[in-house]
Amino acid sequence: MTLQVLRRSLADQRTGLVLLLVLLVVVFGSLIPTFFDDRFVVFPLLRDVATLTVVGLAQLAVLSIGHLNIAVGRMAAFGAMFMGLAYEQWHLPLYAGLVIGVAAGAAIGALTGLIITSSGVNSFVVTLAMDFALLGFVSLVYSELTTSAAFTTKPAGMQELRTFSLADVCVGPVCGTSAIPQLAIFAVLAMLAVGYLYSRARTGREMLMVGSNAVAAELSGIPVDRRIVGAHALSGGLAALAGFMLAVTSGSFTATIGSEFMLPSFLGPVLGGTLLTGGAVSIIGTFLGTSLTQVIRQGLTMLGASVQSLSISLGIILLAALSLDRVRQVISERKAVRR
Amino acid sequence: MITLDARLRSNETTLAVVAVVGYTALVVTSGGSLLSGSAIETFFAYLAVPVLIGLAQLVALAVGQMNLSVGALGGFVACAGGVAMAQHGVPVWLAVPGALALGAFVGVLNGLLVVLTRINGFIVTLATMTILTGLQYELVGTTTVSDYSPVLRDLGRAAIFHIPVVFLVALAAAVVLAVFLRRAVPGRHLLASGGNPLAARLSGISNNRSIVVAHALSGLLIGVAAVVTLASAPGVNQSIGGDWLLASFAAPIIGGVALSGGAVSVSGTVLAAVIIRLVDVARAQFSLNPSWVNFVVGAVVLGTVVLTHRRGAA
Amino acid sequence: SDAGQSAAGPDKKDVSSVKVAFVPGGPHPYFQPWKAAADQVKADFKVGGTVFDETSQWDQAKQNSALNSLASQGYNAMGIFGVSPTDINSTFTDLKAKGITVASLGSCPAGDKDEADFCLSTDVGEAAYKAAKTAIEAMNGTGKLVHLTGNNVDANTQRRIAGVQKAVDETGGKVSILTTIPDIDKDLQTAQKAVADLLSAQGNQIQGIVTTAYNPAVAAAAGVKSAGLPIKVVAIDDDATILAGIKDGSVAATIAQNPTGQAYVGGWALAQLATGACTMATPGTTVDSGSFVITKTNVDTYDTERKAKTTQLTEQFKSSVLKCS
């Protein structure tokens, strides 16, 4: 029994990620005395990890059906734009604006899904075109409605969300740690919801089956088109949530929100074991993959890496991590055979 | 039943018609100024790089791979060539083949990494992209290198009957690539690996070799694009290659190349690059705000996608 | 300078306890003089340390992360070029809340409020105005002008567009703006292509080009030269490529800014504030670091003028911007 658990966890890609993550944290921690500084290092690091994990989940949602979302960043900008509008033009409270923005993101995602299902054209092409359309549209709205290309109105609670940690959440006399930002709660909720969706809910499981074999899914009574639209809507909604988190972190709602999302959106899920071909997702893996890249970046920055050595080392560590993973896979396969 | 071949061909016809109609419309609205020698020269000069990077992506797509490192590799090779000539006095006759070899070499590395680690090519090239971006910055920092080989730069501006030499280079690359993929045995092996890797393997074709060859060719074509950039850009700096990635996908995909591998269209890719170029020209001619251009291009593509690809009996 | 010695007293920290970080928005030629200035600040004012960190890569999130890392390493004074003018005030607020002295260098936050202790920067609107004026002069006061610039959805770009517009308005219709092309600063080839297409479509109607971003400036200089059109190009900054253009005549003029002065004077003022030797007379004051028209005539001498401006800036800080005990 325990042996089997051991073997299974050895064969799991995520085990490698956890080990690597622990190793890196130990190495950086011993090299950099201030690496565990909760105000300046851990808190902001976790805030970024939280945001990028949600970005990763947004990509994961479409990877589950074997699609890609090239427009993930721009959907974040689109959703964030509605939040900005809600606060600046309609004077809505924080969470009302959040709901409107996420709904707008989900709507644009659903529209993308509808275009894909009604035309049968590859998602790469459609989301690429959508990326262009949104890039133009969002800029136009901002230059039309604002003078400094940003919605700067901050509704009540936004500032707190930016700086508050679990230390500000108390149950009786017991308060949380000041290292964990409150913003991370959004990421945890998103992970729980998406995790439940794909492991337990029929809808999410059916999305995975669509990713695995769309024809068989259709012939098994799965409403394939609806699942495709659903996955894209989920992707858009999560992207908008990530846009919100980024806007809260950086301070205002601008057209450039999400322009840096594309790379991390793939890194997290793929490092974590989500297939690009569809049919398998890993939510924890997405979190681990995102953490890994952010920890590497943070550690290297603190070690005083220059711009160039930062990218070079990041690339090399990624390759090394994945190659190690490959070695581990080969070993665990051998073991299984020689049993 | 419409075969894919026929569909590809009809796709190419459509693209050709769109290109001709678009060009004619721009000529008419410009009052004919687009027919002047210098306008034609400008039109084609900036087509060379899009065609080359589109082809570089096409080769990778042919085996079912993606090459995300096109821009980073192109920028790196261009900067390496520029720095070698300007700061280390490497003569141009050595620098140009050197740049091509460097491109191909990094391509081979990409391919070998994919084959040896069996990591998805998407991820491998993502990692090499990051590395190459760093190397490019390492080479030039924030400066623009421009005082290198006048011979090369004259060639970059030279034109034969108003057709720029750089465009002819791109066109020649396209023709050679088309012949290679259609008629040469290694080219067929490459497409077989892309079309059905298992069948290819069972027929004695090494998929690993196909992948390495495809990445090497992709790198080589990027090397050519880098040389063209060296010749025709006002100089090379850290920003070179920054906008190549999406452009490299746009041309082959609009041109009818399958993302899953095995089905390619060189002429479709070239035609798609022409159409994308027409959008630039229109933007300059009508002084359009780039935001509007992006929005309209995106919306029009989405609209046509919906209208022309209605999933019917297919 | 002996300004560093003024920091002494019971409730004041020693100047060697101050570590100053200079954080540009990303890798860009404009910031390169900051590097030397940072070393100069360390040498001249005996601060505990200086660093130049350009890892932000033009991403506000990455810049915030870099700033926090620096803070954790004990940097308690920072001169920052905010990536996003509308967001940088939040970053300033955060840093100040953690006891860090902050200056906005090279660019001021959008809006009327500046949460940093002070902003020492080129007045971008003013610089664009000067550039346009110079271009109009070179065009002999009539004709059509084109404005090439950077990211359209950036508060600074909007200020530049307004600056150019102001100069054109002052001609009373003799000069008009043919077109403003934003979003072409991302990379050199995009800029080059945009310039070439512009010249090929409407080149014979254009008398002047004013550029307020780096890549378009390089591209415009080269494009006009190779097209052989009699267009006057006014560029931005004094990168070697552009100075070469001025010397060979392909660039009529360029507007140099004063990054060295920003970092040097800014670094000194930061140290004064961080030790507690001085306080701001009015917190959040904006000081113009100066912009300088360079033409063929002063291409070899403009730096003297700029150095004078830097000296004048130090005086200005001592006399009116700071309040020192």
Next chain:
Amino acid sequence: MLIAQDLVKLFPGVRALDGASLRIEPGSVHALLGENGAGKSTLIKILTGVYRPDGGTLSVGGVEVHLDSPQAASRAGVGVVHQERNLVPEFSIGENIVLQRLPAKGGLLDRAAIRAEAKRCLDLLDLDLDPDRRVRGLPVSQLQLIEVAKALSMDSSVLLLDEPTTASTPSEVERLFEVIRKLRDNGTAVLFVSHKLEEVYELCDTVTVLRDGVSVLESTPLADLAKQDLISAMVGRAHSAVDLPARPAVTAEPVLELSAVSTAAGHRDISLSLRPGEILGLYGLVGAGRSELAKAVLGLSAITAGELRVRGKAVNIKDVRDALRGHRIGYVPEDRKEEGLFLDQPVTKNIAVAVWDRLRTRIGGVSAKSERALAETYVERLGIRLSSTDKLVGELSGGNQQKVSLAKWLAAETEILIIDEPTVGIDVRTKAAFHELIWQLATDGLAVLLITSDLVEMVTLADRIVVMRDFHVCGEVVNDHEYEPTSHRVMGLIHQDAE
């Protein structure tokens, strides 16, 4: 000539071969038999250098060889048709045929040579196909023959055929056999894998039987063996095909009726009716439009005229979901890999996919426990061989995959079940079990529409047989379960229509 000795092959968790031996002689046709998953395809893949054995030796012409790649095998003179289709869809038929040795002249493909060589191989099989035509879009039966042509082009001294006839019409099979005999007479050694024992007796001289990766009968002359001996060698016990007892006549009202239906797929004027507890056979030659008709019933192609009635009510079925939920109609597709299964998903999900609604816990999620329990029920009921229900379906042998595909629809508990070619590539024992199962399901009240090209199977199971040709119905035969007369009447209908 080709001798394999004590081959061992391990896959994660499976000993696919565990001491398999075999000896193929020139000038003879050697049958390789065994149940699904016995290791036949694995053995062939070792003989052709696709897999490397974990133990054992191989020799060709008395020389020990190590075939570590498909090239090495073809150099050693071994040609093969694998069980799975292996053609490059975007290439022409000609290029596919000569893919292993693309002829070149001056570095470029020699198209004329390709065409000539392809034509030669196609002619051998009497196939009238244009070598320049693209492979994509060709029907399965032709793909299979093109693969045979591809194997022939190698002029190999050993030819291995892994179930080459599963998709062929009787005349195509006959044509293929003639070619095989000709090759045999010219001294080629042929290995032939099939689950159809009639074919084996018609064609083969010697036989090897694999059971669980071991050769239980090795290179024995076939003439000495009765069918029953072969079957008991394969299944490991005496096996007698149960004669299914006659079933009571069905009188209930029809649950599924088509009257004068025409479809967008090209069907004209199709009428038939199906009652609960009845097995209605739909027979026709390959391409007669039976699968398409099933898909039209499921709403996958539009009904353009006529009426579809379910339980007496005219209905308009939108899609499979509607068919399943609204009308309790299920469909087991013929192409299990493309249409039936999720190969990279575990067996559990493959079986439960259509019934997740039923497996929900109180708080609404699908319960993994009841999912597993459900899967295990059907794994046991259908005798699916696997080490764990978490195994990916793609790792099962062909026959076991087919069982999973059926299990999904049994689990869905439909009242009307359309079963398309259920026993293609299925071994005798499983086939008998399948027949019993289908018979039992019908007896329990399920309405079964059975599409099969296997006339024996049809006569064994169907109560009535509707015969189709060219997308229309050309007649109906009441099955008296006597093979000779019934099959004559069925074939008669097909041919009468042709005149």
